[in-house]
Amino acid sequence: MEMMVNATDQGQRYGDSHLGLGLSLSLSIATAAVPVEPAPAPPISSIPPVCSLPAPPLPQPQWWNGAAGLFFSPSSDAGMDPSKPAAPAPVAACHDMMPFLRGIDVNRAPPGESRPRASCSEDEEPGASSSPNSTLSSLSGKRGAPARSSGEVGPHTPRAAGGGGGSDDEDSGSGSGGGSRKKLRLSKDQAAVMEESFNEHNTLNPKQKAALAKQLNLKPRQVEVWFQNRRARTKLKQTEVDCEFLKRCCESLTEENRRLQREVAELRALKLVAPHHHARMPPPTTLTMCPYTAVGLI
DNA sequence: GGAGAGTCTACGTTTACATCA
C-alpha cells in the first residue's frame, strides 16, 4: 500500500498540535533513560527523514486527484490547501513525503472558481424525507423520545442551531431546545456511498453535500455531520499509527544509543590497556547520527 | 484598514443505539 500521510488539519493550522505535544512528551520520557542525548526531542514536525524503520500501515483510504494526478490521504486536507500552512506529520517526515503535495486541495475549487459561500439554503432540501433505508425507525421512542412533530416522517432528527455548520438546517431549534435527538443509523448502503464519497473528497462543498444528501435521502446536515465524524475518526486512527511508528523509532534509536555507548566503553578500555597503540587502531564503526540530536546540530 | 456578519471546520461532549456477558 502506498504510504501517504499529510499534515493534519486545523489543529496544526491553529498551532495546537496535540499530537506533537503528546508525542514529544512521550519521546522525551522514553529516551530519558539514555543519558548520552541531553538535547530534548525536537518537535515532531522537525524530525528529519532519517528513520529507517518501515513505514507504518496506512489504515485510512486514499483518494486519487485526477486533476493533479496524485494520491491524497483523507486524514487531512491541510497539506493540500493553499490557504492552510502545511505542517508535516511525523510519519511524513520520517518517510520524506512528497513535498509537492502541499498546496493542493482536491476538495476546493480551483483559484478563480472560488468555492461559493453558498447560503445553506442552496443545498437545503426542505422537503427531504427520511431515508427509507434507515434501520432505526422501528426502535424510536425507546428512551422517552417525545412524539415527532407531525411534519416529520423520517427517523433522523432535525438539527438544532448547532454552532458551526448549523446554518443549513431548515428546522432548527429542535435539537437542544426542544426535544430529544433521535439518532439515525445509516444503512450499509448509505454508509458505503458516504465512504466512497469520502474517499474522493474528505470535505464537501455545498453542492456536493446537497447532491449526496439527495442521493441518500438524507438531510445535508446529516451528510455534513457524517463527514465531520469521519474526518475525526480518520485523524484518530492516523494519530494512533503515527504514535506507534514513533515509538518504534524511539526504541530503535535507544538501542542504537546503547550500542554506541558500549562501543565507547570498549574503546576507552582499549585505550587504557594499550595507550601507545590506539593511534593504529581501526576506526570505530560508522556513527549513526541520532535524528533527534541531529536536528539540534543543524 | 477595521468591524461585523456569514460560513466553514476541528474538537470535545452528549446521547441513542448495539452488543455482550
Place this chain on the structure above:
DNA sequence: GCTGATGTAAACGTAGACTCT
C-alpha cells in the same frame, strides 16, 4: 428474556479562521 456495562457513531455546542461587504 432481562439487565447492566461498554463501545460506537450520530448529533450537538463552541471556538477559531476565513471571506465578503
